[in-house]
Amino acid sequence: MSTLPIWQFDVLLLILVVLFAVVALSIRNLMGAAVVFGAYSFMMCLIWAGMGAVDVAFTEAAVGAGVSTVFVVSTLYNTGATVQPRTGGLAFKLFIGVVVTIAGAFLLSALPDFPEWGASDSPVNAKVAPYYILNTIADSHVPNVVTSVLADYRGFDTLLETTVVFIACIAIYSILRIDKAKLEVGEPAAAPVPRYDPGDSLIVRQASRFMVPFMQLFALYVIAHGHYSPGGGFQGGVILGASLILLAISFDLKSLLRQWSEKTLMLLVAAGVFLYAAVGLACMFMGGNYLDYGFLDSILPGEKDMARSHGILLVEIGVGITVMFSMIAIHINLASNGRFDRGL
Amino acid sequence: MEKLIANFNYVIVVILMMIGLWSMLAQKNLIKKCIGMAIFQTGIILFFISIGAKDNALIPILTEAANHTYPVSDVSKVANPLTQILMLTAIVVGVATLGVALALAQKIYQQHSSFDEDEILENERK
Numbered sequence: 001m002s003t004l005p006i007w008q009f010d011v012l013l014l015i016l017v018v019l020f021a022v023v024a025l026s027i028r029n030l031m032g033a034a035v036v037f038g039a040y041s042f043m044m045c046l047i048w049a050g051m052g053a054v055d056v057a058f059t060e061a062a063v064g065a066g067v068s069t070v071f072v073v074s075t076l077y078n079t080g081a082t083v084q085p086r087t088g089g090l091a092f093k094l095f096i097g098v099v100v101t102i103a104g105a106f107l108l109s110a111l112p113d114f115p116e117w118g119a120s121d122s123p124v125n126a127k128v129a130p131y132y133i134l135n136t137i138a139d140s141h142v143p144n145v146v147t148s149v150l151a152d153y154r155g156f157d158t159l160l161e162t163t164v165v166f167i168a169c170i171a172i173y174s175i176l177r178i179d180k181a182k183l184e185v186g187e188p189a190a191a192p193v194p195r196y197d198p199g200d201s202l203i204v205r206q207a208s209r210f211m212v213p214f215m216q217l218f219a220l221y222v223i224a225h226g227h228y229s230p231g232g233g234f235q236g237g238v239i240l241g242a243s244l245i246l247l248a249i250s251f252d253l254k255s256l257l258r259q260w261s262e263k264t265l266m267l268l269v270a271a272g273v274f275l276y277a278a279v280g281l282a283c284m285f286m287g288g289n290y291l292d293y294g295f296l297d298s299i300l301p302g303e304k305d306m307a308r309s310h311g312i313l314l315v316e317i318g319v320g321i322t323v324m325f326s327m328i329a330i331h332i333n334l335a336s337n338g339r340f341d342r343g344l
Numbered sequence: 345m346e347k348l349i350a351n352f353n354y355v356i357v358v359i360l361m362m363i364g365l366w367s368m369l370a371q372k373n374l375i376k377k378c379i380g381m382a383i384f385q386t387g388i389i390l391f392f393i394s395i396g397a398k399d400n401a402l403i404p405i406l407t408e409a410a411n412h413t414y415p416v417s418d419v420s421k422v423a424n425p426l427t428q429i430l431m432l433t434a435i436v437v438g439v440a441t442l443g444v445a446l447a448l449a450q451k452i453y454q455q456h457s458s459f460d461e462d463e464i465l466e467n468e469r470k
Contacts, residue, residue, distance in 0.1 A: 052423030118399030
């Protein structure tokens with residue numbers, strides 16, 4: 001037992017995280033900044049895993065270190081702006097520095113009031129959370145407490161978060177999507193940016209052809225096994241989306257769009273949210289409250305507790321579908337500049 | 345000083361939020377602003393995970409292999425699942441909002457062929 005209340009390894013990682021954040025923001029090459037930011041996310045995910053938040057770490061590894069780096073890179077690729085040309089005036093930066101320092105000082109002044117790190121009797125840990133830990137097995141037979149809280153106890157939260165992802169996807173469509181028919185009469189198409197074509201590389205193509213089926217199989221396992229191990233609809237959906245994004249990068253956008261047309265993509269993004277909401281409505285038809293899966297026991301196998309377990313699975317599948325296809329749709333929009341023809 | 349070391353996580357949270365805020369205000373480049381926003385966000389997520397962590401606790405998955413009994417006898421040996429699920433969804437929503445921010449930046453680039461705030465403003469004035 002160490003006398004320090006915090007693990008030394010954590011201290012090292014926390015300092016590294018700050019270093020990565022500073023480097024990501026001060027490096028002049030924007031592509032480099034994107035990659036360092038990916039490394040930052042990965043360090044962050046190690047810290048969270050160390051604090052026992054395995055599901056969060058899993059999500060961050062898939063989302064922060066994976067997909068969001070791809071989004072930044074595809075934006076940069078499309079615009080060709082890889083180097084930051086100049087920086088602002090020193091006086092302006094100093095002024096902002098003072099403002100930020102004051103804000104930070106206020107936050108730091110609240111620090112002594114915090115309960116000690118790792119205390120299990122702090123208000124956050126002692127009030128609501130024990131109920132979930134004590135009752136999850138009896139209520140729904142789901143050993144992974146995070147999954148049961150996510151999809152059952154706090155199902156409304158997750159439903160609306162999934163809706164936010166759906167709305168963000170629609171927003172990106174309305175911002176970027178350009179209709180080709182309109183383009184011909186209107187302004188001329190933007191000059192093509194000089195680009196590196198990964199589809200030319202035999203190694204990239206063959207390696208991704210080999211990897212994609214395993215990624216998808218793993219993602220399906222993550223969704224289906226989310227009750228018993230870290231994972232669930234969000235993580236599995238992001239990995240499924242990433243596998244198709246990998247195909248789009250290593251071959252080209254056209255071959256992806258041949259399999260999944262634009263219309264299919266958008267319909268499936270909506271279908272995931274619809275499945276989630278429909279499960280909730282079904283509960284109401286069976287006489288319960290919205291998203292009270294226990295009342296599905298007459299159409300799902302098992303007693304009330306197993307019905308809740310199956311209800312969680314149905315909902316997680318809905319989340320997975322929405323997250324998967326919205327990640328793909330966002331990537332296609334960003335990578336092809338809304339033209340849906342060719343891109344990263 | 346004792347208190348500071350005991351709450352080292354929270355100090356890092358404040359530093360990350362300061363870095364993110366500084367970058368959103370002072371950086372002229374729109375992509376750097378987006379990255380700063382994401383750093384600010386991970387700072388907040390780190391804060392939530394920190395307050396939910398417990399010393400010597402196991403991950404919130406109850407298995408017999410980890411010597412858990414049903415119902416759990418000692419709640420203090422299982423990390424807080426509530427803060428974790430709040431942050432789990434926040435991460436996925438975060439990447440969606442980052443996508444929206446990048447889409448806006450890309451649209452601005454189409455109009456002004458620059459990510460630089462000053463150049464965009466100059467272009468606007470012309």
